[in-house]
Amino acid sequence: MRHSAFQIFKQALRGHAGWKPIWRSPDPKPHYDYIIVGGGGHGLATAYYLAKKYQGVNIAVLEKNWLGCGNVARNTTIIRSNYLLDGNEPFYEHSMKLWEGLEQELNYNAMISQRGIINLFHTDPQRDASVRRGNAMCLNGADAVLLSQEELRKKCPFLNFDNARFPILGGLWQPRAGTARHDAVAWGYARGADQHGVDIIQNCEVTGFLISGGICTGVETTRGQIRAKKIGVAVAGSSSRVMAKAGMRLPIESHVLQAFVSEGLKPIIPGVITFGAGHFYVSQSNKGGLVFGGDIDGYNTYAQRGNLPVVEDVCEGGVALMPMIGRARLLRMWGGCVDMSMDGSPIIDKTHIEGLYFNGGWCYGGFKATPASGVAFAHLLATNTPHGTAKAYRFDRFSRGFLIDEKGVGAQPNLH
Amino acid sequence: MIIVHPLLGPRDAQEFTYLGDASLIHRPDPKADDAAENFYEYLYQRDNLAGEHRELWFHEQGDRSWLVIKRNTLTHDILSVELASDVARREGRSK
Numbered sequence A: 001m002r003h004s005a006f007q008i009f010k011q012a013l014r015g016h017a018g019w020k021p022i023w024r025s026p027d028p029k030p031h032y033d034y035i036i037v038g039g040g041g042h043g044l045a046t047a048y049y050l051a052k053k054y055q056g057v058n059i060a061v062l063e064k065n066w067l068g069c070g071n072v073a074r075n076t077t078i079i080r081s082n083y084l085l086d087g088n089e090p091f092y093e094h095s096m097k098l099w100e101g102l103e104q105e106l107n108y109n110a111m112i113s114q115r116g117i118i119n120l121f122h123t124d125p126q127r128d129a130s131v132r133r134g135n136a137m138c139l140n141g142a143d144a145v146l147l148s149q150e151e152l153r154k155k156c157p158f159l160n161f162d163n164a165r166f167p168i169l170g171g172l173w174q175p176r177a178g179t180a181r182h183d184a185v186a187w188g189y190a191r192g193a194d195q196h197g198v199d200i201i202q203n204c205e206v207t208g209f210l211i212s213g214g215i216c217t218g219v220e221t222t223r224g225q226i227r228a229k230k231i232g233v234a235v236a237g238s239s240s241r242v243m244a245k246a247g248m249r250l251p252i253e254s255h256v257l258q259a260f261v262s263e264g265l266k267p268i269i270p271g272v273i274t275f276g277a278g279h280f281y282v283s284q285s286n287k288g289g290l291v292f293g294g295d296i297d298g299y300n301t302y303a304q305r306g307n308l309p310v311v312e313d314v315c316e317g318g319v320a321l322m323p324m325i326g327r328a329r330l331l332r333m334w335g336g337c338v339d340m341s342m343d344g345s346p347i348i349d350k351t352h353i354e355g356l357y358f359n360g361g362w363c364y365g366g367f368k369a370t371p372a373s374g375v376a377f378a379h380l381l382a383t384n385t386p387h388g389t390a391k392a393y394r395f396d397r398f399s400r401g402f403l404i405d406e407k408g409v410g411a412q413p414n415l416h
Numbered sequence B: 001m002i003i004v005h006p007l008l009g010p011r012d013a014q015e016f017t018y019l020g021d022a023s024l025i026h027r028p029d030p031k032a033d034d035a036a037e038n039f040y041e042y043l044y045q046r047d048n049l050a051g052e053h054r055e056l057w058f059h060e061q062g063d064r065s066w067l068v069i070k071r072n073t074l075t076h077d078i079l080s081v082e083l084a085s086d087v088a089r090r091e092g093r094s095k
C-alpha cells in the first residue's frame, strides 16, 4: 500500500482498521545470495539499496531480537555532515543528501526536519578550529555558517553567554543538519526492502559462521543453518562478539552512551545545540521534550545502561549552558551499546575471509550515516570494491597508520 | 559502580579514569623482529569481551594507583580488585 494523504483519509473513514503490517515475516529459506546480519538501520538500509539496485537477487536480513531494538531506535536522532577530515566529510555529506530525499524515496514519513545544528565555541582557538571545519565542509559541498555572538544572541537568547569560565563567543551553524524520527527510519527501510523482496527474519540470532578453506558460505542461527554467497555483518555494539565467532579481533571496544528526555515544554530550542566546553547536546522533539545527551560512560560494557556520574555530568553541562532548563523534569533515560573504534571512525570493508564483509565502528554517531552506509555496504557486497565515499574506511588503516582521528586523541576509544 | 580499593576501601568509580584491557600491562618488546606487528596488535586490537573482563583503572582523584579490576561487562558487577603493580610483578614484569 502506498502511503498518501488520501490513504490516511480513506483509512480514517474505516476507523483505521484497514492498515496492514508493512513487512512480511517469512520463514528463512535454506539459501540466499546475500545475508545481512543485524536488523538495525545499517543492515536494513544495506538490504534496501542492494535489492533496489541489483534486482532479482535473494536477500535476507537476520535480526536477533525485534527490528529496531538496537541503537537505531535508541539514538538522539541527530543528522549532520559537519566533519573535518577528508576520509569522513564526503561520506557524511553524501548521507546528508540521501536524507534530504529519503522520505520520497521510501514513501515513508521519517519526520526529517532540517532545523540546523549549532556547535558553540568558547575560546579564540576554538573559533579558529570552527572556521577551519566550516571551510572543510564547504569544500566538500556541505553548508556551514559562522555565527558571531550577536547573531547567536538573536537565535538563542537563552544561552549563558557570560558564563565566567566558558563564555560563548559564537557558533558554527550547519543549517541543513537536523533530526529524523529514528525508528521510522528503520521501519521505512524495512518496508522498502520488503517491497523489493528482501526477507526480514526477526528473532533469528546468528550464532556462528560456516567457514571452510578461508571461505564463508553461510551462518548458523537459532533457526538453523542458512547458506549464502556473501554475508555482511552490521551489528553495531555487538560487532566484536559476532566477529569473534569468525575468529576475528577488531579495533573496537563496546561502550554505553546514555540519552535523556525531559517532560514536554513549549517550543524553545531552535534546532540542535552542542556545548563546546563540556559534554552536552540538546534538541527539542516535536512533542516538546528536550532530547539530550553527553559523553559515553567510558568503560567497556554491553549492559545497555549507564551509571549515575554521567547523568550528573550531562545535567551539569546542560544547566551551565542554558540555566533555564534547570527546573525541567527528566522523564526518561536509557542507554545503548555503541561500537567505539580506535580512531573514532567506522569500518566498511571485506575481511580476510572470502564472502564475509563487515560494517561497524560507528561509535556514537552512526545514525546520520545510515543511508550512506547502506549505499556503501551494498556497493561493497555487490562489487567487491569500496564505494567512492567510503574508500578510507578500511581495516588496514590501523596497521598502515592512516587513521581517521577527528579528535586527534589516539587509540583511546573512550576519549573519541 | 563502587570499587573496593585494596588500600582505601570502597570508592565511587567516578574517582577513577579508565584505560582498557589489562593486557595493556604487557608492552611488546620494541627490539623484537616482529615489533611493528606486535605494537599494532597491542595498540589497536581488543578482545572486547562480553562477560568477565580484566581492565585497568587509574585512581586519578585518589591515591593515583593503577588497579586491575575484574568486572562483568554484561552486569557491571565488580568481581575482584588488585593493585596493578602486584599483577604486573606476578605476571613477570620487573616493576
Ligand SMILES: Cc1cc2nc3c(=O)[nH]c(=O)nc-3n(C[C@H](O)[C@H](O)[C@H](O)COP(=O)(O)OP(=O)(O)OC[C@H]3O[C@@H](n4cnc5c(N)ncnc54)[C@H](O)[C@@H]3O)c2cc1C
Binding pocket: A037, A038, A039, A040, A041, A042, A043, A062, A063, A064, A065, A066, A067, A068, A069, A070, A071, A072, A073, A074, A075, A076, A077, A078, A079, A204, A205, A206, A207, A234, A235, A236, A237, A238, A242, A257, A258, A259, A293, A334, A335, A336, A337, A338, A362, A363, A364, A365, A366, A367, A368, A369
Ligand atoms: C544514546 C545514543 C544516542 C545516539 N545519538 C546519535 C545521534 O544523535 N546521531 C547519530 O548519528 N548517531 C547517534 N547514535 C549512534 C547510532 O545510533 C548508531 O551508530 C547506529 O544506530 C548503529 O547502527 P545500527 O542502526 O545498524 O545499529 P543497531 O540498531 O544497534 O543494529 C544492530 C542490530 O544487530 C542485531 N544483532 C546483534 N547481534 C546479532 C546476532 N548475533 N545475530 C543477529 N542480529 C544481531 C542487534 O539486535 C541490533 O538490532 C546514538 C547512539 C546511542 C546509543
